[in-house]
Amino acid sequence: MGVSDDLTMAAGHVAGLRRAVTALSKDLGNTIDVQRLRDDVVRLADDVDLVARAAGVGSQDRAGGPGEIVFITDDEYDPSLWSDAEDEGVGPSRNH
Structure with missing residues (x-):
């Protein structure tokens, strides 16, 4: 059995x-x-x-390739993004 057949069988079992x-x-x-x-x-x-995509037999429709690394910069984020956020386990800020 080839890789394609194995993947087809695995997909069938998942279905x-x-x-x-x-x-x-x-x-x-x-x-x-x-x-x-x-x-x-x-x-x-x-x-x-x-x-399947890594083996070259799956659908390539999805964004990004297998093992693709996406770099995220360390730039400062706009503080307003976090203005209504809560600290996990601490709760909301009380200085409103």
Whole structure:
């Protein structure tokens, strides 16, 4: 079996998982555990797609290439971006 066949089979299994989780969601409701499972299946689908693109057999429609590094400058941000932000674990600033 070639890489393309393996990836097709993996994508098919992920699609089967997606259908099973959808059925579970209908049976059990949208519980936190079902939501986490659904998110895991989405992550698996994304990972299979990333591997396929890296192997040159996947869709190249998405932005950025595999392993592409995006540089973010260390320039100062406009302080107004953070004016309504809260410090994690501390809460909002009290000097309003």
